[in-house]
Amino acid sequence: MINGNESVTRSIGGNKGDMNMMYTKLRLTIKDVCHMLSVERDKLNKLVKTDPSFPRPIKEGASRQAAVYFDYNELVNWWEDQKQARYS
Template structure:
């Protein structure tokens, strides 16, 4: 069973992009999945929904 959520660093590894590139995707691509934070503090970890990332990547492959 795939994970439900993955960390920021795992998302970078999964998409084979740098942290800066992932930040740019979040900022500029409205179709990119929004990061999830379970706390309002600045140091709270950021997660992404695994299924949303897979779906975004699949749609992007079809467009290419």
């Protein structure tokens, strides 16, 4: 369900006549990733800790409360690798 996820892909502009371009967020929040993979936060944390092939989170800042993001392309590539491994 990576492609077509409403929280990841959005259109620009909301009024009639605005640009109808689509863009994809380059970095995703933990909430976005959970929604994208259809998992709970606990499962996402487990993937980060136990699966060495899972994309590493990117922390924005040095403080403990700094926002954490994941790279969209890394997640898509990881998912495609998981699908390929399933059929190998």
